[in-house]
Structure formats: structure tokens, C-alpha cells
Amino acid sequence: MADTNEILAGLAEIVAEETGLDAAEVTAEKSFTDDLDIDSLSMMTIVTLAEEKFDVRIPDEEVKNLTTVGDAVTFIEGAQK
Amino acid sequence: MTEVVVTGLGTTSPLGGDVATTWEGALAGRSGVSTLDNDWAETYGMAVNFAGQLAVQPSEVLSRPETKRMDPSAQMAIVATREAWADAGSPEVDPERLGAVVSSGIGGVWTLLSAWDTMKEKGASRVLPMTVPMLMPNSPAAYVSLELTARAGAHAPVSACASGAEAIAMGYEMIQQGRADVVVCGGTEAAIHPLPISSFAAMAALSKRNDDPQGASRPYDTERDGFVLGEGSGIVVLESAEHAAARGARVYAKLLGLGRTADGHHIAAPEPEGKGQTRAMQQALEMAGLAVTDIAHVNAHATSTPVGDMIEARAIRGLLGSHSDQVLLSATKSMTGHLLGGAGALESVFTIKALQERVAPPTINVTSPDPELEVDLVRDTPRALPAEGQLAAINNSFGFGGHNVALVFGTA
Numbered sequence: 001m002a003d004t005n006e007i008l009a010g011l012a013e014i015v016a017e018e019t020g021l022d023a024a025e026v027t028a029e030k031s032f033t034d035d036l037d038i039d040s041l042s043m044m045t046i047v048t049l050a051e052e053k054f055d056v057r058i059p060d061e062e063v064k065n066l067t068t069v070g071d072a073v074t075f076i077e078g079a080q081k
Numbered sequence: 082m083t084e085v086v087v088t089g090l091g092t093t094s095p096l097g098g099d100v101a102t103t104w105e106g107a108l109a110g111r112s113g114v115s116t117l118d119n120d121w122a123e124t125y126g127m128a129v130n131f132a133g134q135l136a137v138q139p140s141e142v143l144s145r146p147e148t149k150r151m152d153p154s155a156q157m158a159i160v161a162t163r164e165a166w167a168d169a170g171s172p173e174v175d176p177e178r179l180g181a182v183v184s185s186g187i188g189g190v191w192t193l194l195s196a197w198d199t200m201k202e203k204g205a206s207r208v209l210p211m212t213v214p215m216l217m218p219n220s221p222a223a224y225v226s227l228e229l230t231a232r233a234g235a236h237a238p239v240s241a242c243a244s245g246a247e248a249i250a251m252g253y254e255m256i257q258q259g260r261a262d263v264v265v266c267g268g269t270e271a272a273i274h275p276l277p278i279s280s281f282a283a284m285a286a287l288s289k290r291n292d293d294p295q296g297a298s299r300p301y302d303t304e305r306d307g308f309v310l311g312e313g314s315g316i317v318v319l320e321s322a323e324h325a326a327a328r329g330a331r332v333y334a335k336l337l338g339l340g341r342t343a344d345g346h347h348i349a350a351p352e353p354e355g356k357g358q359t360r361a362m363q364q365a366l367e368m369a370g371l372a373v374t375d376i377a378h379v380n381a382h383a384t385s386t387p388v389g390d391m392i393e394a395r396a397i398r399g400l401l402g403s404h405s406d407q408v409l410l411s412a413t414k415s416m417t418g419h420l421l422g423g424a425g426a427l428e429s430v431f432t433i434k435a436l437q438e439r440v441a442p443p444t445i446n447v448t449s450p451d452p453e454l455e456v457d458l459v460r461d462t463p464r465a466l467p468a469e470g471q472l473a474a475i476n477n478s479f480g481f482g483g484h485n486v487a488l489v490f491g492t493a
Contacts, residue, residue: 017145017149018146018149019146020145020146041210041211044210045209045211048207048208048209051207052207057206
């Protein structure tokens with residue numbers, strides 16, 4: 001099980017790979033759409049890769065609630081349990 | 082008739098990551114074919130363990146996200162497009178007057194098969210959302226359209242190994258029909274994967290000269306035993322002569338005419354008398370308003386198969402008659418291997434360079450020419466085309482399914 005910081009770092013790595021942004025820019029308060037310019041298809045890719053990395057299930061209907069990177073970290077952390 | 086000219090060229094090929102290196106390699110008679118840099122042959126028991134692999138991987142020039150969002154076929158097309166577009170001087174053109182026609186013969190085969198591997202290993206939930214946009218055969222055309230904001234139309238005519246030439250033909254038509262002033266067109270292929278190799282090998286279409294990869298592609302040689310799979314992309318920027326002149330663009334050559342026919346004969350074998358091939362060349366000459374005596378050079382489809390090479394050679398001889406003795410014939414697949422959907426486009430780049438520099442590239446590995454060959458084959462070293470006057474050249478491309486495409490280019 002990964003802790004909050006590990007999840008944030010792992011997610012930032014996935015986002016960085018997908019977008020070309022520096023992983024350091026992918027911080028908890030950033031909005032996927034407004035700050036990181038991630039479209040819905042990229043978001044689905046990030047979700048799929050995160051599911052595999054953290055061994056969790058992120059239902060499609062949940063994805064729309066994941067506004068910020070922090071939202072995703074919180075969801076993944078909860079889903080691990 | 083609107084005159085159509087070529088103002089930009091781009092490629093990434095087994096001979097080099099750009100036009101300059103690729104053309105230099107071709108004039109030097111260099112082979113871009115090598116033993117596969119992996120263990121597929123051993124792992125899968127493949128009969129063929131070599132190919133014309135790219136000289137420069139797209140991952141060396143594209144960003145990481147770009148390589149993740151595009152199938153290798155689209156990556157190669159984007160590499161070639163960026164070169165061609167810059168080479169054309171990055172023309173300012175209304176997006177609605179700019180077209181993109183980029184074909185692949187096979188499509189996103191790496192993406193499709195990798196996704197299937199993922200699904201078998203990890204289950205359906207691990208299949209990535211970009212799978213469909215990456216595997217669809219129009220993906221390279223769509224990415225080129227996105228890259229340049231080309232909104233006049235984006236197309237991907239598919240006709241196996243004639244696809245790249247057919248894309249250029251369609252680009253010509255977009256300008257002729259008044260749909261566009263500038264069209265970025267060509268072909269791409271990234272099919273060096275165990276499955277396509279094994280599938281072509283199952284047809285006995287590929288050379289099995291594993292102990293001599295560089296000598297395997299030998300069009301017109303009596304010892305030829307099949308084609309060599311290659312990969313890469315060729316892109317040309319076509320432009321109406323008026324548009325090119327208005328912006329003072331450098332013109333490489335003119336695209337004077339094209340011909341397209343179908344054999345209606347067999348799903349893989351060419352019609353033995355090459356009637357469809359002859360008609361395609363005839364149509365192209367007629368559209369160009371040229372006589373056979375105007376042709377100085379032919380870049381042949383010639384893939385190094387025992388049957389195909391001589392059908393084309395006889396068709397050329399039949400059409401050009403005794404003038405064939407004055408025509409310099411080049412089979413550049415001897416150096417690049419066969420780029421399938423990329424072939425007609427890369428070979429158009431070669432044909433255009435040949436006219437621009439008035440030199441025909443060599444055909445390598447021909448140690449014993451087929452005794453039936455009655456066209457003047459350029460062997461081993463380049464040969465000069467006539468230094469004076471207007472010249473024209475034919476680039477032939479034929480595809481499984483009986484697709485025949487002939488393009489006629491002329492000096493600028």
C-alpha cells in the first residue's frame with residue numbers, strides 16, 4: 001500500500017509521461033483540466049495507468065469528480081483499503 | 082488545368098532520418114537492411130530475421146508524450162511531415178485551403194497487437210483509451226492534419242503497397258479540384274513486427290537470405306528470392322504553381338500526371354502481362370501530355386520478387402519500346418527494402434531528387450541481371466540524366482489486390 005506522498009509521486013509520474021509536463025509541476029492543488037490542460041481522453045489514459053500502478057479500481061462515473069490531482073490521490077488512497 | 086508543383090520533401094527511412102542523409106545513402110549505393118535487433122526469429126521460429134529498419138528512431142526526435150499518443154506509423158509520418166513542411170518554407174496558407182493525405186498500407190499494427198497482448202495478460206480494464214485513435218489507418222493523416230491545422234480535408238487512401246503513391250495522387254486531385262492550394266501528402270509504414278513479417282513470409286513473399294541481409298533485396302537479379310520488409314515514411318508538399326510562385330517558393334519538380342488502374346485478376350498476384358500497370362503508366366503520360374520519348378527515368382516498383390519484377394519490366398519495355406534503351410531504370414528498394422504504404426512516397430522523393438539533381442540512383446546487388454530485362458538498369462553507382470532540357474520520370478507503385486499507380490514528375 002502506498003501512502004499519500006507515494007501516490008502523489010506515482011501519479012505525477014504518470015501525468016508527466018502522458019503530458020510532457022515536469023513531474024514537479026503536478027502538485028495536489030492543480031486542476032487536471034484548467035491547470036494541466038488534460039483532455040478527457042488523456043484523463044482516461046491516466047486513470048487506466050493509475051489503476052494498474054496502485055492496483056485500484058476507479059469507476060468511470062467517479063472520474064468526473066476528480067477535479068484536482070489531490071482529489072485523485074485521496075480517491076486512490078481510499079480505494080486501496 | 083492547374084499546374085501542381087513539389088515544394089517540400091521529408092522522410093525518415095532505413096537510410097537516414099531525413100532527405101539529405103537518405104538521398105546521400107541512395108546515391109552511395111548503401112543498404113539500409115540489417116539483421117533484426119531483437120530475438121524474434123528465435124523466440125517465434127521465424128523464417129526471416131532481417132529488415133530495413135529505421136536509421137533514426139522517432140523516439141529520438143519526438144517528445145515522450147508524442148510517442149505515447151501515436152502509433153509508430155504516425156510517428157514516422159510526423160517526423161517526415163515536419164521536415165517537409167520546414168523544407169517548403171512553412172508556407173502561410175489558409176487552414177481551409179491546406180490538405181493532408183497520408184496513407185499506410187497496414188495501419189496501426191503495433192498498437193493493435195500490443196493492446197491485444199495487454200488484454201490477454203492483464204484483462205480488458207488495462208486496454209488504454211488511446212488504442213483506437215492510434216490503430217485506425219487514418220491516424221497518420223489525422224495527426225498530420227492536426228500538426229499543421231490542415232482543414233481542407235484529411236484522407237488516407239489505402240491500396241497496400243501503392244498507398245503512398247495513391248495519397249500523392251489524391252493530393253494532386255485536391256489541388257486540381259480547387260479544394261486546396263497546398264497538400265501535404267505521402268505514406269508511412271511501421272510493420273516490422275513479428276506477425277506481419279511472418280504473414281508475408283507465409284506467402285513466400287519475403288527473401289530468406291538471412292546470412293546476407295544487405296544483399297537480400299536484389300531487384301532484377303537472377304538470384305532474387307523475395308522482398309525485404311522496410312519501414313519509414315515519405316512526405317511531399319504539393320502546391321498549386323500559382324500559390325508557390327506568389328510566395329516565391331523553391332520548386333523541386335512538377336507533378337505532371339497520374340494513372341490508376343486495377344488488375345481485377347488476383348488478390349495478391351499481379352496480372353502476368355502487366356496490362357493494368359501499362360494502362361496506369363499510359364494514363365499518367367496522357368494526363369501529362371507527354372510522349373514516351375519524354376521519359377528519361379523510371380523509379381520502378383521492383384520489389385525483388387521472382388515474378389513481379391519482370392512483369393513490370395516487360396510492361397515498361399512494352400510501353401516505351403525502343404526508347405527503353407535511353408531510359409535509366411532504378412530500383413531503390415534494393416537499398417531501402419519495401420516500405421509497403423510508405424514505398425510510393427519515399428520513391429517519389431527519390432524520383433523528385435533525381436530530376437532536380439539530374440542523376441538516377443543506383444540499384445544495388447544486381448550481380449547477374451535477369452536476361453529478359455530490356456531496360457537500361459542503373460547498377461551500383463548513380464548515372465547522370467541529360468543535363469539539358471525538360472525531363473520527365475515515372476514512379477510506379479503496385480499493391481496486393483491489383484492496385485496500380487503511376488506518377489509522372491517533370492523538372493521544375
